[in-house]
Amino acid sequence: MEQTSRFIASRRTTTLLHGLFLISGATTLVYEISWTRQAGLLFGHTVLAGSVVLASLFFGLATGYGVGSRLCQFGRPLRWFGGCEILAASWALLVPSLFDALQSPVVIRWMSDESQAWQWFSRAGIGIAIFLPATIALGATLPLMSQALSLGSGNPSRGAAIGYAWNTAGAMAGTLICTYLLLVRVGVSHSSFWAAGVGMGIGVLAIGLSRRDAMRAPNPIGGSVNVSGSASPIAMMTIAGLSGFITLALEILYTRLFSLVFHNSTYTFGNVVAVFLLSLALGSAIVAWLVKRTRAELILFWCGVSGAITCCITLALFVNVTRLGYFTVGDSFVEHLLRGFALVLGFIIVPVTVCGMIFPATWQVLSDRNATGRVIGTLAMVNAIGAALGSLSASFIMLPTIGLWGGFLTASVLLMAVPILVWPRQRRYPSVAAVTFGVLCIAVTAVAMPSWSTLGRDANEVFLTRRESAYGWIDVTRSKESDAWYIRQNLHYRLGGTGADAMRERRQARLPMLLHAYPQEVLFLGMGTGVTAAGAVHHQETERIEIVELIADVTAAARELGRRNDHVLDNDRVHVTTDDARHFLLGTDQRFDVIVSDLFVPWESETGYLYTREHYVAAAERLNDDGLFCQWLPVYQMGQREFTMIADTFATVFPETSLWWGKIDPSKPIIGLVGAMQPIELDESKLKARLSQLKEIVGGNDPQLAEAQDLRLAAIGDWRVQNADLLNLDEHPRVEFWTPQSLMTGKLLRGAWFAKFYDEVLTKLPASDISSDSESFLGDAAEVQETRQTLGFLLFGQ
Known part of the structure; x- marks a missing residue:
C-alpha cells in the first residue's frame, strides 16, 4: 500500500513537471519571436540581421546548457530550474527598454560600416549582450529539468526524452499563440511581458515543488558516463552537433521551399515553424517509446538512413x-490557414520527425542516472552550436552557392553520416543495403532536381536568368507577346516591369517630384526594376538620387534591364545602398527634398513595419523643411480597414496629407499618400516649363501626366484622421496581420469592393489645399466636382 502511494505521488509529480516544462517551452518561443521582431527594428529586417539574432540566441542557449549541466551537481535541480525561469523572466522585462535605448542614429551608424564582417560582428556583440543573461538561464532549464525528471524515473534518459517532447510541444503552442493572438492583440514587446509573467509563475511553482518533494540529490561529483554498446562519447557529440546543424538548416530550407507556394505572411511562416516543432516533439516521444524495445545505436542508424530517404522522397x-503553383485553397481565412497547415504537415512531418529522433537518441547512448542532466546539458550545448552553424550555413553558403535543391541534397548527405558513425558490428548486410538505398535515393533526386527549377513559371513569360539567396529566387523574365521585361521574387511576386508598366512606374517618381518646387535630392525606398528611379533621372534639377534596396540580387537583376530602365544604375547622380529602408532612415544623416516609398506587399512578413507611424516619423525627420514624402499603396492588395489605418497613421505624422492617383484602374488601383509638414505651393508657370522640358527628353513623356490639368486630374483629396486610436505601430503591426485576412476573405479593394470604397470614401474627401499664385491649384468647388465626375467615368464608365 505504501509503495502504491509513493508510485501515485511520483506519477503526479512527473505530470506536474511535464506541465511546467510544456509551459516553459511556450514562453521561450514567445520570448524568441518577440525579441526577434524588436531586434529587427534596431538591426534591420534583413537576412544578415536575422542571422545575428539567431546566432546570439543559440550562443546564449549553448552557454546555458553548459551552465545547467554543472548546476545539476549541486542537487535540488527543480530549485535551480525555478530560479533560472525567474531570472529569464526578470531580464525579459528589461529587453524592450534596452532596444529602445539603442535605437539612436549614433548606434545605427556605428553598425552600418560597408564591411559585411563589421556589420555582422557589431550586431552580434549587441545581440549577445542583450540576450545573454536570459538565454543562459533558459538554456540551463533543459539539463536541470532533465535531471529532475530522471530522479523519479526507472529509465532516466527515457524520462528526459519524454520531458523534452513536452517542452518542444510547448514551443509549438507558443509559436501559434504568439503568431495568431499575442503579437497583434497584446503587442510585440508586451508579448514578452506576458511570457515573463507566466515564466515567473513557473519558477515559483518549481521552487515550491522542490521544497514539498524531498527528491534524492545526485552524486555531487556528477557520476561517470556509461556508454552503451560500442558508440563512443566523441561519436555521440559529433552526431549531436550534426543533428543541430541539419535540423536548423532544414528549417531554413523548408521555409524557403514553402515561400515558393505560399503568400509569405507571418501566419504561413508561423505554420511552418509550428509544424517543425511538432515534428521534433513527436521524434523525442517516439525515441522514449523505442528505447524500451531496441538499442539506441540502432535507432540512430535507422534515423540517419530513413531521414535522408524521406527528405528526398517528400521533397520530390x-x-x-x-508544381510550385500559388496556394489559394480555402473559401475563408480560417480554412485557408488550416489547409496550409495540413499541406506543411503532410510534407514535413515524416522527415523532420525522423531527424528529431536523432538528438534525444544520443542521450540514451550516453546514460547515467546520477549524471543525466550533465550528459544532456553537454550534448545540448554541442547541438546548439551545430544549430547556429546550420542556420548560418544554409542562409549564407548553401542558398547563394548551391541553391535550394542543393541545400536539401547537402542535408541528406549529412544525414547519411549518422549511420556511418554508429555502424553496427552485427547485421552487416542489411546495414549495407540500407545505406546503399539511401545513397541511391540521393543520386536519383540529384538527377531530377534540374527539371524542378522550370516549374511554377508564368506561361506567358520567357525565363532569362535566376539568382538564389536567402531571400529566395530572383528571376528576370520577358513577355512572350511584347518586349516587356520583369523581375520576379519566388515565382509569384512581380517586382515591376518594363513595357506597358514602365510609364506607371516612372509616374511614381514624377508625380511627387512635380509637387515639389525644386527637388534636388531624392530618396527611393525600394529598387524594383529601377524604372521608378529612372523617372527621377529625367528631372534635370535633381542633383542626387539615393536608392535603398533590401536584396542585392534585385539590384543585380535591375542592371540586366539597363536599356529598359535608362541605365539608371550607371548614372553619376545615382547611389544604391543595400539595406532595410527603415534601418537606412534611422541611420542616415542626409536630408532629402522628396522621399518615394515603393509599392510593398502589405501581407508579407515584417513588411508592415514600412507602414508604421514610427517609420513615417523617421522619414519626416529626413526631409528638408519643404520636403515631401510619398507612400505608394497597392490598394488592390489591402482591404478598406487596412487602407484607412495606413492613411490615418500617415496623417498623424504629416499635417498635410493628400491622396493622388498612380494608376486609375478599378481592378488594380494604385494611390499615393503625399505628406508634408507645410501646405504645398505650386508655381504653375514653372510647372508648365518643367513639363515641357520633360517632353523633350527621351522616355520623359507621360501622356497621363503631360499637362498641369493632368496633375489636377490625379488629385483625389485631403485625408483627415478617422480613428487615431487604431493606428499601425511598431508595437501593434496590425496591417501585417490584417491584410492576409482581407486577402483570403475576398475583401481586397478591387472590383466591387473598390467601387463601394470609391463612392463612400474617396468621393467625399475634401479637395486638397494646394495653392498656386494665391489661388487654389485645383480650382473652385464646381471644378473639383467636374474633375471627380471625369474620374468616375474613367474608372467605372459612369
Missing part, C-alpha cells in the same frame, strides 16, 4: 504535387 512529392 512536394514538387510534383504542388
